[in-house]
Amino acid sequence: MRRELILAGVLLTVLLLTTAFAEESEEPLGGLLGDESDGSRAHPTHLIPLYPENEDGERGEQVTLDAELVLPFSTKWTCGQCHSYDLIKHGWHFNAIDGNVPPGRCGEPWVYFDAKLGIQVPLSYRAWPGTHPPAAFGMTEFRFTQIFGRHMPGGGPGEVTATDVDDIGRQYVAGKLEINCLACHNGHYGQDQGGVGGYAVQVSRQNFRWAAAASSEFADVKGSASAMTDTYDPFMPMGDDKEPQVVYREGTFDADGSVLFDIVRESPNHRCYYCHSDVYYAEQDGPTEKWSCDEDVHLTAGLKCVDCHRNGIGHNIIRGYAHESDLSGSSLAATSCEGCHVPEGSDVPEAGRLGAPVPEHVGLPPVHFERLTCTACHSGPWPGDGAVLTKTSRAHRLGTPNVNKAEAVLPHILSPVFAQEAGTVSGSGDAASVRRSGKIAPHKLIWPAYWATLGDGKVTPVTLDVAETAVKKVFEDVESPADGSWPQMTNEHITQALTALGEAVGEKAAYVAGGTLYHLNDAGEVVEEADHPAGAPYMWPLAHGVRPAAQSLGVRYCTDCHSTASPFFFGAVGVDSPVASAAGQAKEQVEFQGISRFYAWAFSASFVFRPWFKVFALGSSAILGVVLLLYGLRALGGVARVLAEKE
């Protein structure tokens, strides 16, 4: 018996080792044909066979039109033939769910909102202070992907194997949302991310397995996985019109069954724009249409997004903020503003990279470089009387069908907010730490609104399902405005909702909105705690669009910022809340800058006297100069007299 056990142990060990080596040899990281460039800047032609993923999650048979089952091609198995997929999937766009990746500088969150329930929350898998992990609201990776996958390049949560009972069956039907290489690297005009049959729509239909193929110029996808039951087997189609199916267009395959892709190494700008567009609603000019405002000056000058935001095969794309190289370890991460415009620290001249002009900053005291980021003066819309409603692709589904184009549509993001930098998170897990430069930078801002429980002073969000079940009835009769903005929630509504939620969860219920925490006291009355930490706005720096130097803050005079009415210090930042009684509230920019309002005002007021300062100082200098000159000449005269006597 003992000998049998030993033999079984040895066999098991051999089996495990063999499996491990087999897996490693299947795709050596960084060792595939396309992983390392030979240095040629020419674009390689991609005439390649298509491979699907089979029912076991492995590479299926090559896609051909005469196959019994025509499956959508899998980027993992098609592109992965030459490019290490496992290496790429750790890149920045795909690694949010990896808790070992340092979150870096606070970035744009995914915003979940439900106007009817008064919910608007910034979500992120990255531990950016102020965001919530989707799981905090009971959102599984599968559900997250279905909601936000429209503007994700795939991978990340889209490839997490479902563990939730409800999701396991759905994931088998829908498949995983692989990294869609084409979303960025397809140079063909037919790449469809946001069209009616494109990537975003396929994701919303749970057609995760088909989404990449549907986005390509040579395949159409019909049907909807969400319409199929959990028992549906996509590898054994029934011929139902509703079931998802791919149709490759005529002429897609050549005689060898290969397909010609228009793959570009450097992603075109419009590919980036699909997920990274902004719309600023300037108060005086109305909706900001594309024709009425300029692009980022870098793009106008002929640069591409990826000229600065570069990456290697690891796809750890450079985000471009200061000190990023401390986290990424990549020297190339020096492609920040300073990296091109005022490079320092190198033994060889690096100024003027990519044609970047070296700024002179004539008349600008250097203290500004200690207190402000470059973007404070150069990026975003020119600040008006207040921060304006701002839309982003990912928050407002821009570029996808049936978007509500109203200015006030949720979620409500405000910008520019000139605030102390939100900070850079280094390390991960318990070792994570936030480094704040203290510099003021322009930000986008969102006020969170969510239902929660309150215990021992700690505010804990309740899941979306629980919130919906508990409070939905309270708001059934509340009219939702056509512009997609908040319905008007009264204190009475909140009282009823908190009571209902408290009964549902068996704890003290709370509601967070507009920076205020609402909860019920023992008498059942609503108590408001303004400026509660749980309601603090989440801010993330905005870097684009960069305005030309001639349109930077301070170009006219110091009073662009240093005046008692300057938008930079005293512009209004609306406090966004669905609660009717909180409507119209606002804070001032200076409240986000870590300085006192009186100081900002007094310092700004002192600029009224600055011309006088200069006059007095110059006049005094002139007098001092004349005195020195007169007595200097007299001294010189004395010397001359002595020398004259000698002669």
Next chain:
Amino acid sequence: MFQTVAVAIFLVTLAGIGVHWIAFPARSQRGGVSMVAGIVHVFSLLLIEQKQSLLGALKKLCYLVAFICFVVLAITGFYPLLVRGEHISGYLMMIHATFAPVFAICLAILAITWAGGYRFETGDCPWLWRFLRRVTVLRIPSSEGPCRCSLVVQKVTFWAIVGLSLPLIMSIVLSMLPLFGTHWQETLLATHRWTAVAFAVAVLIHTYMAIRIRTACEA
């Protein structure tokens, strides 16, 4: 570097004054007249009854205002740099910038009104003239009296103050005009800082000499 060097310079200056005070006591000290009396006299010129002309009163007013401004400017300017190791900012900056033009005006008035009295004369430093006459073989006029060292040092520091005030003021005024880029802005600020150190040293020595001379007169 600035922080270390500036602190060293101030310490050396103060130590030098202290050593000089002990090593070469003024006649008043020997005669029992307190140094404090000299200090009080110098800094209370307008507070005690005096028979002065309007110009005399103006000069003394300027002197007192200038000295107060100097103290304020030195504290607001050097405290953040030398103690906290950071650039001047915040309320200190505002106070500094408020007192600076007043100080500049007072300096200008003092320069006009005091320049004549601080001219160098042949009798100031006889040994220097003797030395020059011997070296150059020129007919340099001289007197044979004793060297009035305190007065000479006071004159030197006066002209140093006037001379240094120009780069001190101009360096900051020029930086406020849209003329110079970042590199020159930093150069101007460095000029302002270093000049301020030299200026402060000159003022300290000048004041010390003024007190010494006043103390001697009292005696």
